[in-house]
Amino acid sequence: MSKFSKPSNTTSYYESQRLNKLRRYDIIDTPPELLFDLIAEIAKITFKAAGSFVSFIDDKQVYFKANTSPIQVTVIKKEDSLCTIASQSAEITLIEDTETSVEAKDCPYVEMDNGIRFYAAAPITTMEGFVIGAVSVMDDKPRYDIEEEQLTILKWLARITLEKLESRLINRVSVRAYDDRLHRLAHDMKNPATSLVAYGQLLGKGLLSQEKLVSLGNKIELTGRNIEQTMNNLLNEAKNENASIDLKFETVEVTDLLNTVATTFDFALKQKQQTIKINCQTGGYIQVDQERITDVLTNLLSNAIKYSHIGAEITVNCSDQINDIVFEFKDNGVGMTAEDITRLFTKFARLSSVPTAKERSNGIGLYIVKTLVQLHGGKVWATSAGKDLGSSFFISLPKRESLPVTD
Numbered sequence: 001m002s003k004f005s006k007p008s009n010t011t012s013y014y015e016s017q018r019l020n021k022l023r024r025y026d027i028i029d030t031p032p033e034l035l036f037d038l039i040a041e042i043a044k045i046t047f048k049a050a051g052s053f054v055s056f057i058d059d060k061q062v063y064f065k066a067n068t069s070p071i072q073v074t075v076i077k078k079e080d081s082l083c084t085i086a087s088q089s090a091e092i093t094l095i096e097d098t099e100t101s102v103e104a105k106d107c108p109y110v111e112m113d114n115g116i117r118f119y120a121a122a123p124i125t126t127m128e129g130f131v132i133g134a135v136s137v138m139d140d141k142p143r144y145d146i147e148e149e150q151l152t153i154l155k156w157l158a159r160i161t162l163e164k165l166e167s168r169l170i171n172r173v174s175v176r177a178y179d180d181r182l183h184r185l186a187h188d189m190k191n192p193a194t195s196l197v198a199y200g201q202l203l204g205k206g207l208l209s210q211e212k213l214v215s216l217g218n219k220i221e222l223t224g225r226n227i228e229q230t231m232n233n234l235l236n237e238a239k240n241e242n243a244s245i246d247l248k249f250e251t252v253e254v255t256d257l258l259n260t261v262a263t264t265f266d267f268a269l270k271q272k273q274q275t276i277k278i279n280c281q282t283g284g285y286i287q288v289d290q291e292r293i294t295d296v297l298t299n300l301l302s303n304a305i306k307y308s309h310i311g312a313e314i315t316v317n318c319s320d321q322i323n324d325i326v327f328e329f330k331d332n333g334v335g336m337t338a339e340d341i342t343r344l345f346t347k348f349a350r351l352s353s354v355p356t357a358k359e360r361s362n363g364i365g366l367y368i369v370k371t372l373v374q375l376h377g378g379k380v381w382a383t384s385a386g387k388d389l390g391s392s393f394f395i396s397l398p399k400r401e402s403l404p405v406t407d
């Protein structure tokens with residue numbers, strides 16, 4: 001018998017948000033990587049199967065990052081993939097015989113000679129609840145011998161895959177910051193370097209009068225000082241990594257922004273039987289880089305979910321101050337010690353608190369939050385009454401009085 005859940009994640013809004021998250025990982029159409037190949041091999045060996053896949057679902061195609069099966073393809077149509085069927089459930093999909101499965105029997109890779117007769121898949125599910133792919137196994141004969149331990153390992157492999165994607169994303173953010181700095185340096189140095197070459201050519205010809213030599217010497221000195229200042233600015237920026245990130249500002253309505261972020265956590269909240277209460281006491285606007293500030297709010301809400309217990313209520317407060325709008329993410333979870341609070345917002349901070357369901361925590365999220373908030377001219381801080389007494393994380397951002405008038 002097939003253990004299968006009917007499609008549920010079919011709304012256009014869900015799909016738009018899911019694709020946005022997938023593309024941030026920048027995994028589609030990338031070369032093979034050892035870790036993904038090993039994940040597929042472990043899955044294959046665990047099930048003693050004919051093949052295995054690590055696959056990701058784009059808008060029209062399914063891309064195989066790793067494939068150990070006799071079906072040697074790297075991309076197939078979305079509608080032809082069993083991975084697409086598996087993505088409609090947040091749980092393990094187990095099809096012991098595809099020919100008896102209504103959902104799978106018409107798949108071309110089932111109907112082909114020596115095709116897929118057995119299929120099991122664990123969804124790769126983001127913290128927000130978006131299913132972006134699966135770790136799966138297949139066989140060319142029906143399988144009724146699958147044990148729960150094997151399915152558990154498949155689920156673990158899917159989680160390891162997501163961990164790898166998250167670490168790649170964090171590394172890419174750091175690399176992009178350095179790339180931005182180098183590109184800006186090359187741009188700023190091009191003109192003065194060209195001027196120095198021209199000045200050197202003039203001197204080499206020996207045709208200049210004394211007056212022009214003095215003038216040219218002054219120009220060379222000025223150009224050299226400009227280069228020196230550019231280098232000093234670069235060194236100062238290197239001390240303050242925040243300055244290397246370029247922002248694209250737009251005016252955003254606060255309530256809409258919060259509601260959009262909250263809706264992406266429906267799955268995570270359901271998994272822990274938690275609820276969110278949004279108490280927004282302002283209909284104001286902020287001028288921000290919407291993608292970056294969405295990252296900030298997502299990180300803080302994600303943490304509130306991670307560090308709260310099953311069945312808890314999480315409160316998001318939003319208040320209008322004189323010059324700022326203040327956001328508070330309040331939970332009644334594991335709380336923090338006074339020592340923890342002193343280490344917050346630093347790279348790879350090691351805190352005494354741990355997520356209540358052993359969720360992922362890489363120690364750099366709050367550092368990124370602080371970086372992005374400060375770039376927007378805002379502030380970030382946190383409070384806690386102590387261990388097991390909950391926490392509140394605050395950010396303040398300069399407010400804009402109204403939506404700008406357009407022609």
